[in-house]
Every structure is written in structure tokens, then in C-alpha cells.
Amino acid sequence: MSSSQKVVVTxxxxxxxxxxxxxxxxxxxELLRDRLEMTGTKEGCGNGNCGSCTVLADGVAVCACLxxxxxxxxxxxxxxxxxxxxxxxxxxxxxxIEHGGTQCGFCTPGxxxxxxxxxxxxxxxxxxEIRHAIAGNICRCTGYEKIVRAISSAAExxxxxxxxx
Amino acid sequence: MNxxxxxxxxxxxxxxxxxxxRVDAGERVEGTAxxxxxxxxxxxxxxxxxxxxxxxxxxxxxxxxxxxxxAGVKAIVTSGDFHDVPVGATIPMGEAGYDMWMVSVINxxxxxxxxxGQPVAVVAATDPHIAEAALxxxxxxxxxxxxxxxxxxxxxxxxxxxxxxxxxxxxEPPAQVPSNVCSRSVIERGNADDAISSAAAxxxxxxxxxxxxxxxxxxxxxxxxxxxxxxAMVWAATQGQHTTELMISxxxxxxxxxxxxxxxEIGGGFxxxxxxxxxxxxxxxxxxxxxxxxxxxxxxxxxxxxxGPPAAARHRIEVAAEADGTLTAIKGLYRQDCGGLPxxxxxxxxxxxxxxxxxxxLHLEGYDVVTNKPRTEAxxxxxGIQAYFAMEQxxxxxxxxxxMDPVEFxxxxxxxxxxxxxxxxxxxxxxxxxxxxxxxxxxxxxxxxGEGAFPRGRGFGLGYWRGTSMTSACHISISxxxxxxxxxxxxxxxxxRTTMAQVAAEQFELxxxxxxxxMGDTKSVGYSDGAAGSRLARTMAAAIxxxxxxxxxxxxxxxxxxxxxxxxxxxYERGVFRAPGAAQGGASISLAEIMQATLTDGAxxxxxxxxxxxxxxxxxxxxxxxxxxxxxxxxxxLRYTAFQDVGRALNPTAVEGQIEGSVVQGLGWAxxxxxxxxxxxxxxxxxxxxxxxxxxxxVPPVEAVIIETxxxxxPYGLRGVxxxxxxxxxxxxxxxxxxxxxxxxxxxxxxxxxxLKAVKGR
Ligand code: FES
Ligand code: FES
Numbered sequence: 001m002s003s004s005q006k007v008v009v010t011x012x013x014x015x016x017x018x019x020x021x022x023x024x025x026x027x028x029x030e031l032l033r034d035r036l037e038m039t040g041t042k043e044g045c046g047n048g049n050c051g052s053c054t055v056l057a058d059g060v061a062v063c064a065c066l067x068x069x070x071x072x073x074x075x076x077x078x079x080x081x082x083x084x085x086x087x088x089x090x091x092x093x094x095x096x097i098e099h100g101g102t103q104c105g106f107c108t109p110g111x112x113x114x115x116x117x118x119x120x121x122x123x124x125x126x127x128x129e130i131r132h133a134i135a136g137n138i139c140r141c142t143g144y145e146k147i148v149r150a151i152s153s154a155a156e157x158x159x160x161x162x163x164x165x
Numbered sequence: 166m167n168x169x170x171x172x173x174x175x176x177x178x179x180x181x182x183x184x185x186x187r188v189d190a191g192e193r194v195e196g197t198a199x200x201x202x203x204x205x206x207x208x209x210x211x212x213x214x215x216x217x218x219x220x221x222x223x224x225x226x227x228x229x230x231x232x233x234x235x236a237g238v239k240a241i242v243t244s245g246d247f248h249d250v251p252v253g254a255t256i257p258m259g260e261a262g263y264d265m266w267m268v269s270v271i272n273x274x275x276x277x278x279x280x281x282g283q284p285v286a287v288v289a290a291t292d293p294h295i296a297e298a299a300l301x302x303x304x305x306x307x308x309x310x311x312x313x314x315x316x317x318x319x320x321x322x323x324x325x326x327x328x329x330x331x332x333x334x335x336x337e338p339p340a341q342v343p344s345n346v347c348s349r350s351v352i353e354r355g356n357a358d359d360a361i362s363s364a365a366a367x368x369x370x371x372x373x374x375x376x377x378x379x380x381x382x383x384x385x386x387x388x389x390x391x392x393x394x395x396x397a398m399v400w401a402a403t404q405g406q407h408t409t410e411l412m413i414s415x416x417x418x419x420x421x422x423x424x425x426x427x428x429x430e431i432g433g434g435f436x437x438x439x440x441x442x443x444x445x446x447x448x449x450x451x452x453x454x455x456x457x458x459x460x461x462x463x464x465x466x467x468x469x470x471x472x473g474p475p476a477a478a479r480h481r482i483e484v485a486a487e488a489d490g491t492l493t494a495i496k497g498l499y500r501q502d503c504g505g506l507p508x509x510x511x512x513x514x515x516x517x518x519x520x521x522x523x524x525x526x527l528h529l530e531g532y533d534v535v536t537n538k539p540r541t542e543a544x545x546x547x548x549g550i551q552a553y554f555a556m557e558q559x560x561x562x563x564x565x566x567x568x569m570d571p572v573e574f575x576x577x578x579x580x581x582x583x584x585x586x587x588x589x590x591x592x593x594x595x596x597x598x599x600x601x602x603x604x605x606x607x608x609x610x611x612x613x614x615g616e617g618a619f620p621r622g623r624g625f626g627l628g629y630w631r632g633t634s635m636t637s638a639c640h641i642s643i644s645x646x647x648x649x650x651x652x653x654x655x656x657x658x659x660x661x662r663t664t665m666a667q668v669a670a671e672q673f674e675l676x677x678x679x680x681x682x683x684m685g686d687t688k689s690v691g692y693s694d695g696a697a698g699s700r701l702a703r704t705m706a707a708a709i710x711x712x713x714x715x716x717x718x719x720x721x722x723x724x725x726x727x728x729x730x731x732x733x734x735x736x737y738e739r740g741v742f743r744a745p746g747a748a749q750g751g752a753s754i755s756l757a758e759i760m761q762a763t764l765t766d767g768a769x770x771x772x773x774x775x776x777x778x779x780x781x782x783x784x785x786x787x788x789x790x791x792x793x794x795x796x797x798x799x800x801x802x803l804r805y806t807a808f809q810d811v812g813r814a815l816n817p818t819a820v821e822g823q824i825e826g827s828v829v830q831g832l833g834w835a836x837x838x839x840x841x842x843x844x845x846x847x848x849x850x851x852x853x854x855x856x857x858x859x860x861x862x863x864v865p866p867v868e869a870v871i872i873e874t875x876x877x878x879x880p881y882g883l884r885g886v887x888x889x890x891x892x893x894x895x896x897x898x899x900x901x902x903x904x905x906x907x908x909x910x911x912x913x914x915x916x917x918x919x920x921l922k923a924v925k926g927r
Pocket of ligand 1: 042043044045046047048049050051052053054063064065066
């Protein structure tokens with residue numbers, strides 16, 4: 001572990017292309033947090049067990065701490081920062097606020113990304129499907145119920161919004 | 166200002182008591198809330214900690230030369246760089262103070278290491294990878310000593326004494342030689358042995374509780390910057406900014422006036438972030454290098470000795486009753502594992518464990534024991550879930566022997582307001598009977614259990630915790646637009662900014678959007694104790710009420726002057742002072758107008774300090790339905806209902822959130838969470854995969870039943886909320902399991918293996 005030589009990494013995050021110098025040992029999580037200064041994605045464990053670093057890679061929820069920065073070229077990465085468009089929050093974000101689904105907030109960005117991935121796949125998930133989708137995200141504060149309620153109501157809001165379009 | 170029109174101010178408590186969303190929820194869901202790990206300053210260095218690989222060893226020498234020579238390494242500190250805090254040193258906190266020697270030793274080992282993971286040196290480098298690489302270049306010569314890894318091993322005759330200065334207190338005649346037993350505490354009333362031997366029915370259980378962990382998702386993180394005048398700024402995810410300042414000051418032997426601690430967002434604490442875990446080292450490293458220094462612990466560090474877990478325990482409880490169910494005796498033997506350094510004597514926990522019952526005969530005897538595990542730190546109602554795991558199982562066994570309904574049994578023997586507590590003083594307002602009445606009428610208790618593929622059981626369990634009060638302070642200033650700005654001296658770990666905004670809004674009769682509540686740094690607001698012990702909402706509300714009253718009085722004086730009316734004759738409503746007859750077109754003035762007209766008269770800046778609130782009595786009663794797979798030993802919790810008297814719910818959503826989260830933490834420890842230490846003192850499951858905290862798939866929806874019986878002499882009648890809902894969980898689930906399988910599981914967590922063993926042993 002002596003090399004401090006940097007490598008050039010290109011990636012696309014929240015619709016924007018970036019070319020940065022990174023440490024070859026950097027994970028996608030470090031790339032986002034330390035090189036791109038997007039700290040919304042959190043590190044709770046660094047080895048794939050807590051889900052607080054969840055981001056979307058081509059729409060699929062992945063643990064950013066398990067992906068090497070060098071492997072992200074060509075992937076479309078979405079982080080929690082990419083969900084609020086023109087000041088309008090994603091329905092999952094809004095529902096978590098309203099249902100008390102965020103307490104300390106440390107798990108929250110990861111939970112949101114898992115939920116968004118679910119709702120992109122399934123517009124009307126059951127509670128069991130919601131619990132399954134966030135089973136890789138550990139929350140120590142809420143006991144999950146308010147999160148499940150929030151995601152379920154966000155699904156309904158999104159469905160209504162779609163129906164109105 | 167916002168239109169307060171939707172709020173019905175004719176009712177008192179118009180904002181208080183409403184299930185409003187958190188005032189800081191937006192930044193949490195958008196990912197902009199800043200925790201210390203998210204912060205960066207120009208020129209910032211990264212600190213990493215070298216930790217002991219031994220559970221017990223002498224440090225013979227530390228050579229940092231090679232590490233210091235690594236390109237990018239800027240400074241290294243070891244114990245010699247810190248002030249030598251003597252055994253017995255304390256800092257102010259509550260009645261007993263806080264053990265400052267312990268704080269210093271969990272931050273840096275001196276001469277000896279007492280557990281795997283104890284810090285030995287801290288490196289600052291330009292990059293975290295370099296700091297990490299430098300750790301491997303530090304040469305530490307250890308002389309390994311025999312490690313003591315369990316309560317039994319520590320108490321065994323001839324066990325190697327871990328600390329020379331630990332001589333058991335509370336023994337008659339006084340102990341003379343060092344041992345691993347720090348103290349013996351006894352609480353005695355009547356004659357428990359006689360009562361048990363002559364009782365119509367008695368029951369006993371001998372329990373073992375493994376070490377668990379608070380499990381906050383945010384590993385400890387901090388950032389320090391010392392300027393060229395030696396003034397230190399520290400950004401910390403702490404439960405108490407003033408406590409952090411005191412601890413840094415004592416560890417570095419420098420005046421508090423040279424340290425400013427800024428509390429930032431905290432990703433869960435639950436007791437584990439009261440003490441500092443590296444902040445003092447970061448200040449030193451920043452001073453040595455002239456650069457900001459950040460430290461972020463890894464998850465492995467958090468689990469492997471970098472933070473204190475709650476105590477493992479072995480509790481034996483024996484209880485006895487007359488044939489009609491009248492409880493006659495409680496006898497308890499409590500042994501708690503405080504880890505590598507002496508902890509608090511167990512007497513508070515012992516009293517709490519027996520507090521909910523009126524028993525004429527008591528013999529409670531407790532020991533706290535040192536082992537070569539990380540020094541324990543607080544966790545939600547410290548010691549409570551362990552003690553009630555034993556107490557409630559003993560009581561449940563007794564109910565089974567008496568063939569008595571567990572709730573009726575509790576009703577018969579419940580402590581009531583004025584009954585004698587184990588310490589011998591009368592119980593303050595308690596409300597247990599109200600809770601029990603609510604349980605016996607609730608569907609979770611009266612509905613049939615239903616059939617499943619495997620045996621099912623319904624368990625009942627109580628829990629008690631004595632919340633603290635201590636000191637809370639706030640400042641309220643009135644901004645130029647008339648809005649009250651509240652600065653709290655305490656950190657927000659549970660939504661306090663929201664509930665306190667509700668209190669301030671209520672006091673000023675404004676919308677919650679028109680008050681701002683922030684956590685103050687230690688140089689901008691007066692001393693407050695930390696957010697711990699279920700004390701903060703009650704005491705901070707009292708401080709806010711005081712400061713609001715003073716601010717409104719000053720506003721009234723100014724309003725009187727401006728309206729040329731006697732201030733006392735003015736009426737105040739929803740941000741407006743009115744002169745008599747204002748309804749008929751008389752004069753009135755808003756807070757905004759007052760401030761605009763009197764800005765140059767000087768600030769309105771008022772303080773509120775609460776130091777003398779009565780202690781909080783917290784009581785919870787839980788009901789669990791479980792199904793036990795008798796082939797695998799797997800316990801599935803089907804339904805869980807938690808009853809709690811909160812005095813008054815400032816914000817029902819926040820209260821439910823505390824209860825639901827607390828119960829799920831309890832379910833984790835009850836069923837799966839266990840630190841697995843090897844004989845060498847290494848934690849074998851220092852990851853979130855192997856230390857199994859509940860996921861959304863593992864737990865049912867928890868129903869919180871909130872009961873509100875306001876407490877006299879406390880603003881809004883508040884009780885503490887956050888700690889007690891974890892206390893009954895272990896016992897409640899154990900009782901459900903026992904009723905399902907017809908056998909007791911005396912170990913916590915009740916892992917499939919242990920449950921299966923109980924099934925086989927029936
Ligand atoms: S930080 Fe990536 S899963 Fe925990
Ligand atoms: S809100 Fe704290 S971990 Fe989920």
C-alpha cells in the first residue's frame with residue numbers, strides 16, 4: 001500500500017460527466033464523497049452490509065462501497081443529490097418527511113435510493129415487497145414501519161401523478 | 166410572518182401535541198444534512214488510529230520513526246503527548262460526575278492495553294490511505310498478559326487482577342487486595358430468603374446476556390482545527406457539545422475558553438456518543454501541524470474496541486408470592502461486565518429492575534466486574550433490558566405457577582404513586598396502573614393468538630427507567646423581523662429541534678415555521694448537559710418556557726412604550742400586542758413592528774436554564790406474539806404492541822418514532838445481536854453482516870400505544886420518552902417464547918441454537 005499515484009477516472013453522475021484524478025484504491029463511494037464532494041451518500045460500514053451508500057447504477061440499486069471507482073466508466077450513476085429536480089423532491093423524499101420516516105437521517109439517502117429503484121420497477125408494491133427492497137438498508141432509529149408507510153404512500157402519489165398526466 | 170390562521174389559538178397547546186414533520190427533515194432526505202464525515206476544510210489532514218491487537222498487555226515501547234518518515238505523514242501522537250489524567254478524576258455530569266480517567270483511557274492507552282482495539286497511537290496524513298499505511302509502520306512492543314474474557318472468569322478465585330487499583334468496595338470487612346470485582350452493592354428490605362422458603366409459590370431464573378452494541382449507523386467522526394492563537398474548533402457528532410469540550414479540555418489540560426465545540430448532525434448515538442473517541446487527538450494533531458484534522462472511524466473500529474458496547478450480564482432473579490398472587494419477595498443477584506475499566510456501580514440498575522413491584526422483602530445484590538473487553542458505554546436505559554430480561558421472566562414463571570394472568574398479577578402488585586421504591590423513598594407520579602388497565606382492554610391482549618404452522622405464544626413484559634434531569638440551557642433572541650430564535654445548549658439526537666420549536670411556537674403563539682431552533686456551539690450558549698437519560702425534551706422545554714417568558718416581558722415593555730400604554734394592560738395574542746379596546750380600532754403592534762422600531766435600543770437576548778426538574782419516571786408495558794419454529798429454533802415476532810405513558814406527547818410522530826425504533830433495537834438484542842469474543846479477546850463478528858441487527862424483513866410493524874397522564878411540576882407535563890421502550894423487550898419476547906415452547910430460554914439473544922436447546926430440553 002505504498003502507491004499514492006493517481007489515476008484518471010471518468011464517470012457520469014446525475015446526468016453530468018466528470019473526469020477526476022482518483023486513487024486507484026478508491027471505491028465509487030470515495031469517488032463520490034471525496035473527489036466529487038457529493039456527500040449525500042453515506043458510509044456506514046464500507047463493506048456492503050448496511051446499505052447507507054446505496055446509489056443507482058443504470059437504475060439498479062448498488063452499494064457504492066463495493067464498486068471500484070475505476071469500474072464506473074459508462075455507467076449512469078444516480079445519487080440522492082440527483083433526485084431533487086428544480087426544487088421538487090421525489091415523492092419518496094417528500095413522503096419520508098411527512099411520515100416521520102427519517103430520524104437521525106444517516107440511513108435515509110440509501111433507503112431513498114433503494115425505494116426509488118423499487119418504484120421504478122413496480123408502481124404498486126406491497127408492504128412485503130417494500131420491506132424486501134429495503135432489506136439491505138439497516139436503519140437503527142425508526143424500526144422501519146414509518147419508512148414502509150412512506151414508501152407505500154409515495155407509490156400512491158406517483159401513481160396519481162401518472163394518472164393525471 | 167406565516168398566516169397563523171389555520172392554528173386555533175383559543176386552545177392552549179395548539180402546536181404542542183401535533184404530529185408535525187421534523188423541521189430538519191428536508192435536508193436529511195435531500196442528502197444535504199452535514200455530519201462530521203461530510204465536512205472538509207482546505208489543507209485538511211486525515212487521522213487514523215493504531216489499535217491494540219492484544220486484549221491485555223503491557224506496552225513496552227512505541228517507535229513511530231518509520232511511520233513518521235512515510236511521505237504524506239504529518240504528525241503522530243501517543244500517550245506521552247496527552248496530559249496524564251489520574252484515576253478518580255471526574256468532570257461534572259449529574260449527581261456522580263463522569264469518569265474522566267475512563268474517558269482518557271478509552272481515547273489513548275497509557276502503559277497498558279486492556280482490550281483489543283484500544284487506541285495506542287494516532288497518525289495524521291494528507292490522505293486516509295497514507296494514514297492507514299503509516300499505522301503498519303509503527304512498532305509497538307507489547308508484553309502480553311493473561312486475558313479475562315467473561316464475568317465468571319473475572320470473578321473466579323485466583324483470576325489475574327486486571328487493575329492494581331481496583332479493590333472491591335462495599336465488602337464487609339473491607340477488601341484488601343486488588344480483584345476484578347469493582348464494587349458490591351446491596352439493597353435489603355425485610356428477609357427475602359425467609360419469605361421465599363415459606364411462600365406458596367416461587368420461581369427463579371438464571372440468565373446470561375451477551376454483549377450487544379448500540380449499532381448507530383454513523384461511525385464516530387470528527388474534525389478539529391486549531392488556529393495560530395491556539396484556539397481549537399471541533400466539529401463533532403456528539404450527544405453533548407459542552408461535555409465534549411470538558412473532556413477535550415481535561416485530556417489536553419488546557420482551558421475550556423480555548424476550545425469551541427460545534428455540534429453537527431449525529432447519525433445515531435443511543436448513549437454511545439456521550440464520550441469523545443478521538444476528538445482530543447485530532448486537536449493535538451491539528452495544533453502540531455497547523456492544519457485541520459479529520460477522523461472517521463471504520464465500522465470495524467466501531468465494533469472492535471473503538472467504541473463502548475453496553476454491558477454483558479449474568480442476572481439471577483428469584484421471586485415468591487402467596488397463593489392469591491400477592492408478591493412477597495424479590496431476590497436478585499446481578500453481575501455486570503463493565504469491560505476493561507471499572508464502570509458505574511450497579512445499584513441504580515438493580516433498583517430500577519425491581520421498582521415496578523411492591524415487594525415487602527427484597528434482597529438485591531450486585532457486582533460490577535472488569536474483563537478484557539472494550540469499556541462499556543451507555544445504551545438506552547443502561548442495564549435496563551438486561552435486568553428486565555431476568556426480572557420479567559421470573560415474574561412470568563411465577564404467574565404460570567400461580568396460574569394467574571400476567572397483567573392481573575402485575576395489577577395486584579404494581580407500584581403506585583407514593584408506594585415505597587426499592588431505595589426506600591416514595592414513588593413520584595407513576596401511572597403504572599393506568600398502563601396495565603389499557604393493556605388488559607387492548608385487542609393485542611384480548612384477541613385470540615391464532616394458529617400457525619408452529620407453536621405460538623403471547624408474552625407480556627414491563628420495563629422501568631429512571632430518567633435524569635440535570636441542566637439544560639437555551640438562549641432566545643428576537644430577530645429584526647420579530648421571529649424568536651432559540652439556541653439550545655444541547656445536541657439534537659432525537660428530533661429535539663422540532664419538539665422545541667413546537668414549545669417555542671406555543672409560547673409565542675406563532676406557527677412552527679416562525680421560530681428557529683438551532684444547536685448552539687459551546688461559545689454561544691450556556692452550559693447544558695448532554696442529550697442522554699431521557700432528560701432533554703423535559704428540561705429544555707422548561708428552559709425555553711423561562712426564556713420565552715422573559716423575552717415576551719421585554720417585548721411587552723417595548724410595546725407599551727411604543728403604544729404609549731401601560732405594558733400590563735396590553736393583551737398578547739399570535740404575535741401582536743393590543744392596547745385595551747383594540748378591537749374597537751385601538752392601537753396594536755406586532756412583534757415585527759416592535760423589533761423594527763426598537764432595533765437600536767439593543768438586542769432582546771434572554772436565557773433559560775433548567776436545573777431542578779424532578780427525575781423522570783418512565784414506565785412501559787409490552788405485548789408480543791411470537792411463533793417458534795421448533796425444527797430450527799427460529800423465533801418470528803408476529804405482532805408487537807408497546808404501551809407507554811409519556812405524560813404528554815409533544816409530537817406524537819416523534820414519540821412513536823422513538824418507541825418503534827427502540828423496540829426494534831430491543832428485538833435485535835433479544836433475538837440475534839451478540840458480540841462473539843474469542844478467548845484471545847478479539848471480536849469475531851466485527852461487521853454488520855455477522856453482528857445481526859434487524860432488517861425490515863425481520864420485524865413486524867410495532868404499534869405504539871401512547872398514554873398521556875401529565876406529570877405535575879413539569880412544563881407540559883412531560884415524561885422522558887426515549888429510553889424505557891427498549892427495557893421490556895427482552896423479557897417480553899422471552900415470555901412469549903416460553904409460552905410457545907413450554908420452556909425458558911435463559912440466554913439473550915435467544916438465537917435459534919439456544920431456542921432449539923430449550924425445545925429439546927423440555
Ligand atoms: S457503506 Fe456500503 S453498504 Fe455500508
Ligand atoms: S434514521 Fe437513523 S439510521 Fe435510519
